[in-house]
Amino acid sequence: MNPNIGITENNRQSIATELPELLADEYLLYTKTRNAHWNIEGGDFHSIHLFLTIY
Numbered sequence: 001m002n003p004n005i006g007i008t009e010n011n012r013q014s015i016a017t018e019l020p021e022l023l024a025d026e027y028l029l030y031t032k033t034r035n036a037h038w039n040i041e042g043g044d045f046h047s048i049h050l051f052l053t054i055y
């Protein structure tokens with residue numbers, strides 16, 4: 001299959017190489033943020049907790 005989407009083969013290959021790392025970084029950030037939002041302490045707990053809530 002030879003996709004014709006206006007991106008050269010070299011650029012498609014570069015994108016395909018970088019995307020998994022970007023996805024992994026994003027998922028790690030999501031997971032850490034999700035975990036941290038349960039560990040907020042203090043009077044601002046509720047507002048910070050809601051701010052960090054990701055669905």
Ligand SMILES: [Fe+2]
Nearest residue numbers: 037038049053
């Ligand atoms: Fe929550």
